[in-house]
Amino acid sequence: MPKQAKKRKGKKGSGPMPSGGAGLIRFFExxxxxxxxGPxxxxxxxxxxxxxxIISHVWYLATN
Structure with a gap:
């Protein structure tokens, strides 16, 4: 009798992975x-x- 893999139930309302992103990126609404x-x-x-x-480092070096 072969062992059967248990299916994991995803969170309620989770959709399938996008095919264009090959599963690397998932968009959440x-x-x-x-x-x-923004970026x-x-x-x-x-x-x-x-x-x-950079300015603070230059200023520090110039005054000492």
Whole structure:
């Protein structure tokens, strides 16, 4: 008598994996709480932080 694999039941309302993404990316339509920041904003803020860090290092070296 062969062993049968147990089927895992997914969460209620979970859909199939997208075929175009080969199962690597799954899109969720549920809204999550928290701050919503776009990728452009993140890149701009990261660039500002990098520039400010470089300026502070140069300023520190120039004054000492």
């Amino acid at each position: 549920d809204e999550t709480p928290g701050v919503k920041i 452009t904003t993140v890149v701009i803020l990261a660039s500002i932080l990098i520039v400010a860090t």
